[in-house]
Amino acid sequence: MMMNKVRVTVVAAVAALxxxxxxxxxxxxxxxxxxxxxxxxxxxxxxxxxxxGHRWKDFAVAGGGGDSAMSVLKSRVLAGNPPAAAQxxxxxxxxxxxxxxxxxxxxxxxxxxWDSLLPKVVADAMKYHGTxxxxxxxxxxxxxxxxxxxxxxxxxxxEVPRTWEEFFPAAERIAAAGFIPLAHGxxxxxxxxxxxxxxxxxxxxxxxxxxxxxLSPTALNSETMRASLETFRRLKRYTDPGSPGRDWNLTTAxxxxxxxxxxxMGDWAKxxxxxxxxxxxxxxxxxxxxxxxxxxxxxxxxxxxxRLKGVEAQKAQGYLASAVMGQxxxxxxxxxxxxxxxxLNMKMDKFDACAKTSARDFAATAKAGRLVPSIAHGMxxxxxxxxxxxxIVSQYWNxxxxxxxxxxxxxxxxxxxxx
Amino acid sequence: MTLNMxxxxxxxxxxxxxxxxxxxxxxxxxxxxxxNGVLSLSASRMLPNYEFVGLAQYARLWEMDRWWVxxxxxxxxxxxxxxxxxxxxxxxxxxxxxxxxxxxxLRTIYLYPMALSFxxxxxxxxxxxxxxLGLEKLVRDWGWxxxxxxxxxxxDTAIYCVVIAGIWQSAGFxxxxxxxxxRGFDDNIIKAAQMDGASLPRIYWxxxxxMLRPVVFSTLMVLSHLAIKSFDLVMALTAGGPGYATDVPAxxxxxxxxxxxxxxxxxxxxxxxxxxxxxxxxxxxxxxxxSKPHDR
Numbered sequence: 001m002m003m004n005k006v007r008v009t010v011v012a013a014v015a016a017l018x019x020x021x022x023x024x025x026x027x028x029x030x031x032x033x034x035x036x037x038x039x040x041x042x043x044x045x046x047x048x049x050x051x052x053g054h055r056w057k058d059f060a061v062a063g064g065g066g067d068s069a070m071s072v073l074k075s076r077v078l079a080g081n082p083p084a085a086a087q088x089x090x091x092x093x094x095x096x097x098x099x100x101x102x103x104x105x106x107x108x109x110x111x112x113x114w115d116s117l118l119p120k121v122v123a124d125a126m127k128y129h130g131t132x133x134x135x136x137x138x139x140x141x142x143x144x145x146x147x148x149x150x151x152x153x154x155x156x157x158x159e160v161p162r163t164w165e166e167f168f169p170a171a172e173r174i175a176a177a178g179f180i181p182l183a184h185g186x187x188x189x190x191x192x193x194x195x196x197x198x199x200x201x202x203x204x205x206x207x208x209x210x211x212x213x214x215l216s217p218t219a220l221n222s223e224t225m226r227a228s229l230e231t232f233r234r235l236k237r238y239t240d241p242g243s244p245g246r247d248w249n250l251t252t253a254x255x256x257x258x259x260x261x262x263x264x265m266g267d268w269a270k271x272x273x274x275x276x277x278x279x280x281x282x283x284x285x286x287x288x289x290x291x292x293x294x295x296x297x298x299x300x301x302x303x304x305x306x307r308l309k310g311v312e313a314q315k316a317q318g319y320l321a322s323a324v325m326g327q328x329x330x331x332x333x334x335x336x337x338x339x340x341x342x343x344l345n346m347k348m349d350k351f352d353a354c355a356k357t358s359a360r361d362f363a364a365t366a367k368a369g370r371l372v373p374s375i376a377h378g379m380x381x382x383x384x385x386x387x388x389x390x391x392i393v394s395q396y397w398n399x400x401x402x403x404x405x406x407x408x409x410x411x412x413x414x415x416x417x418x419x
Numbered sequence: 420m421t422l423n424m425x426x427x428x429x430x431x432x433x434x435x436x437x438x439x440x441x442x443x444x445x446x447x448x449x450x451x452x453x454x455n456g457v458l459s460l461s462a463s464r465m466l467p468n469y470e471f472v473g474l475a476q477y478a479r480l481w482e483m484d485r486w487w488v489x490x491x492x493x494x495x496x497x498x499x500x501x502x503x504x505x506x507x508x509x510x511x512x513x514x515x516x517x518x519x520x521x522x523x524x525l526r527t528i529y530l531y532p533m534a535l536s537f538x539x540x541x542x543x544x545x546x547x548x549x550x551x552l553g554l555e556k557l558v559r560d561w562g563w564x565x566x567x568x569x570x571x572x573x574x575d576t577a578i579y580c581v582v583i584a585g586i587w588q589s590a591g592f593x594x595x596x597x598x599x600x601x602r603g604f605d606d607n608i609i610k611a612a613q614m615d616g617a618s619l620p621r622i623y624w625x626x627x628x629x630m631l632r633p634v635v636f637s638t639l640m641v642l643s644h645l646a647i648k649s650f651d652l653v654m655a656l657t658a659g660g661p662g663y664a665t666d667v668p669a670x671x672x673x674x675x676x677x678x679x680x681x682x683x684x685x686x687x688x689x690x691x692x693x694x695x696x697x698x699x700x701x702x703x704x705x706x707x708x709x710s711k712p713h714d715r
Contacts, residue, residue: 067677067678070677071677074465074466077466078466078467092465092680095464095465095680096465099465099466186572186660186661187658187660188659188660188662188663191662240551241550241551241569241572242549242550242551242552242572243572244571244572244577244657244660244661245545245549245571245572245657245658245660245661382680383678383679383680384464384679384680384681386679387674387678387679391484391485391662391663394660394661394662394663395662395663395664397661397662398574398660398661398662398664399574399661399662399664410484
């Protein structure tokens with residue numbers, strides 16, 4: 001009897017405590033943005049949540065390019081205790097949605113008219129069967145070539161090559177002048193990034209879509225693909241022997257220091273230049289990769305929202321989604337990250353010249369329907385397929401005995417088997 | 420009565436104290452082995468599920484070029500690393516056993532690499548072997564401009580760089596074990612052999628080394644399991660590259676299970692690793708443990 005009484009009091013006390021906490025919902029956000037600038041830009045989000053009287057719980061898991069974060073997320077979801085939001089992008093959003101663990105954001109999206117704020121391809125990537133389950137944070141453009149104007153001047157190259165045909169003579173001149181024409185970090189995802197630029201520049205956006213997004217066997221087996229592979233392999237001669245295994249930021253530093261002329265890399269490379277105090281247009285040039293001026297390979301980061309229990313938690317999650325899509329966060333975050341806002345029609349005054357070009361091209365290609373997802377950055381196909389293709393591309397780059405015909409055969413085989 | 424209680428307690432206590440360890444050991448080692456086996460027969464992708472697909476994951480595994488590369492690399496690495504570390508280890512131990520000056524200092528120096536983690540070893544050798552940073556550049560800067568040592572960046576030879584780094588790390592450890600073994604012998608054996616007119620190399624080859632058999636056994640066991648589960652060294656040194664030329668089963672398993680959302684396939688490869696270890700260790704243990712009583 002006595003025991004029972006004690007237990008009742010304890011339960012009541014706990015319940016009271018829980019209620020006071022629950023009145024302010026908590027949003028726990030799993031992400032792997034741990035570098036200085038990135039972490040700081042998340043503060044905007046944190047303040048927006050706290051201004052509404054809710055609590056922000058940071059859940060940063062560094063390492064492995066998000067692999068570690070994903071392992072943690074899997075165990076949390078399996079245990080029935082998901083965070084409010086997690087940094088998930090591309091087709092992986094669909095895989096999580098299939099498991100039925102993501103929240104429905106349609107009410108908010110309709111109220112804030114997300115459909116009119118986002119380009120259709122981006123909006124579609126955020127939806128599962130027509131329902132919004134995630135909110136986009138930024139748009140990285142992958143098809144950039146970064147150049148050191150001083151090296152170009154000394155080598156007598158007057159402008160950054162606009163096509164792959166122009167690239168090789170320029171590279172010859174740069175090599176003759178004693179510089180490394182192409183700075184490349186030989187890690188498989190970087191090999192893959194260069195490959196996707198070459199395919200886009202050789203075949204154009206429509207071909208890219210068929211070959212690397214729809215994975216059509218005809219496209220993968222076409223003459224255009226053969227030409228792309230051969231151009232890709234030809235580039236290797238213009239890289240330095242120390243390339244294999246080098247990190248992308250060290251590779252960017254080679255262009256920055258004037259040891260190399262070009263690097264093919266997404267616009268996160270700009271962050272390295274800016275952090276070193278370099279000025280776009282003067283100390284470094286950003287130009288769309290050869291042959292891709294009218295195309296745009298996008299890499300969109302996003303927060304997928306998980307289904308939560310409890311009204312207050314859901315309410316807080318709604319504020320989070322709304323703040324992610326808000327102008328203030330989209331501007332602040334992307335200024336720090338080097339990317340551009342996912343939202344269309346934002347003021348770009350505070351952004352640098354590269355970002356302005358990027359935003360202009362983004363809107364233009366979106367209108368023309370030529371936006372394509374970056375396959376090398378997990379936007380186009382499932383991780384399993386992406387990995388299989390990445391293996392082939394990277395092997396082809398590294399092993400000269402792997403013939404072009406064999407590579408095309410392997411590509412068709414790998415993409416058909418796992419359907 | 421009291422005596423009886425104490426007796427009973429004495430009979431139960433050891434079992435009781437050991438029980439948690441046994442239960443934990445069984446559930447965490449054998450339980451997870453079984454779970455892994457079950458997953459390898461399932462269609463699991465991003466998260467575990469239990470849709471039974473028979474041996475389909477194994478069929479896929481053995482069709483993958485990358486898995487074959489991983490196996491071939493394991494063979495090269497296993498033989499090169501274990502063999503190399505043991506040969507160098509035994510050689511160093513014999514040299515140190517000649518009652519030389521400053522033996523303690525030398526022994527410590529040779530043993531030091533063992534104190535480093537494989538990550539450190541891998542990173543250091545990555546710099547040493549990189550053609551535009553390390554050895555090749557150094558020798559070229561000294562004036563031999565034709566010198567070339569670019570094994571690390573060539574698809575065919577990169578795995579040998581992993582072997583080199585591995586041997587550097589573990590040879591000192593093998594040396595310490597062999598040295599301990601050598602110190603265990605009675606000097607009289609050597610003296611007796613010398614009286615019979617045997618030369619020193621002959622004594623080592625015919626008398627001492629055969630007697631080191633138990634040490635060889637333990638060294639082999641320790642090094643070969645390190646070889647089969649090697650992961651951190653490869654990750655730090657080459658990350659499996661160039662391409663996937665230096666992939667080993669452990670890095671393959673990690674990539675499939677955790678990066679590509681192919682848990683079923685990763686579990687199948689883990690099962691194959693377990694089978695490889697078992698295929699080597701079980702017969703060897705069996706023969707060694709069985710023959711012991713007869714030797715004595």
